[in-house]
Amino acid sequence: MTTSLVCHTHAIAPSRVIRGEQAWQQGLPAIADLCQRPALLGRSPSTQDIRARLKADLIGCDLAVVESELQFDCCEDDLTRLQAQLQATACDAVIAAGGGKVLDAGKLLAHRLKLPCITVPLSAATCAGWTALANIYSPDGAFIADEALAACPDLLIFDHGLVRQAPNQTLASGIADALAKWYEASVGSGSSTDGIIQQAVQMARVLRDQLLIDAREAMAQPESEAWVRVAEACGLTAGVIGGLGGAQCRTVAAHAVHNGLTQLHACHSKLHGEKVGFGILVQLRLEERLGGNQLAAQSRRQLLPLLQELGVPVTLQDLGLGEAGLHELRAICSFACRPGSDLHHLPFDVTETDLLEALVSTDADSRSFSTSLETEA
């Protein structure tokens, strides 16, 4: 018999999740239970009208609302400035309403100021509304590090009506990000003997299967049940898997490639999941070439047409890197391969040169796939 003395800490889920068509309206009393003077955090001009309505609803519940805006991605400059603003205005909670970077910034602010945290995702592009993790970027958008928080948010409101207003490409990006759960969890934790982790990995498989079945209909018909399943899979279930599996069931090479890609300005306009989607293809290439995994090539052929249909980048050109020189591609690889990178959770060694080769050959493979489609048509 072998017993382990290692203990695992899990931040599995928000204390309360309210999801559905009218979740925001129904969630207002739960917000009022948590605070009287919340900061309403957001960023993008495209969500300004929505946030104005949220603010009016909060005021209608007799809450004093302090408006806070991010200037950049989730970065220390913004966090320091907003921390001072929230303290000066005596805020007693943070309501983060926006995309992944706004949600991450809201979680960090609430954590640092020890305030209740309420997340209101305005797209299904990531599961940041759920998790106890936040990514920190430079003001210029380059990934710096991720920070594990002690707990998931106190309240998550996933309002279908609000999420549906986001551009469709955010859903495509969320699908790619959620698909990565399976490809990363299975290779990083597939051989774990821990039952909870095994179950989380299987949940990632079910999530992937559901996305493979429903993604196309969800993208084409935002009013469909498939849309609800897919949006909640991306915004909620992907977070459950990270929470249940814990630190050992998180990101591997697909996200490490994403982190490397953020170092180049040329692909900053691409969403998180769009870079992660390309990262999955690169990871599968590494598994095929270095891990001797023949199924990986098959997985890549299965995934490529779906990603293409979703408009998720599958070539360097799609990522805005068509003109990138060798030194720029090397910069991606050296960041993704730096010591401590999640890439090293792969069950085999990867050098910068290996990764460069995988990046270039994935790109070539996707291009020849596109050409064969054009020939057929």
Ligand SMILES: [Zn+2]
């Ligand atoms: Zn992600």
